[in-house]
Amino acid sequence: MITDEPYVIQYRRTVLYADLGAERPIAIERNGQKLVVEVKSFVGASKMQDLKEALGQYDIYRYLLEEIAPNRKLYIAISNVAYSAFFIQDVTQLILNKHQLPVIVVDIEAEEILQWIN
Numbered sequence: 001m002i003t004d005e006p007y008v009i010q011y012r013r014t015v016l017y018a019d020l021g022a023e024r025p026i027a028i029e030r031n032g033q034k035l036v037v038e039v040k041s042f043v044g045a046s047k048m049q050d051l052k053e054a055l056g057q058y059d060i061y062r063y064l065l066e067e068i069a070p071n072r073k074l075y076i077a078i079s080n081v082a083y084s085a086f087f088i089q090d091v092t093q094l095i096l097n098k099h100q101l102p103v104i105v106v107d108i109e110a111e112e113i114l115q116w117i118n
Contacts, residue, residue, distance in 0.1 A: 076102070
């Protein structure tokens with residue numbers, strides 16, 4: 001369930017905008033987990049540069065969310081095409097594992113979440 005589009009991250013006088021705020025049901029008997037999702041396309045000329053920018057943006061958002069909304073978990077959403085073309089490479093997997101980047105893999109055409117990677 002999308003709750004905010006965009007999700008406003010405000011810390012003192014700084015205002016940033018993540019793509020989505022959402023709630024993900026964990027189980028029927030529990031409250032939903034609150035999420036912030038930043039959608040990344042990875043269509044630039046350099047996928048590694050796209051990754052560096054996404055990691056930097058993720059860190060900034062995460063640090064601010066820890067201060068203003070510690071109950072929200074931040075995810076990066078990518079297409080299944082970007083995942084299969086770039087994210088399964090050994091070097092990318094190493095970086096993602098070291099950084100512990102939570103990723104949502106989405107089938108853009110079907111508008112369906114295919115995978116949650118924590």
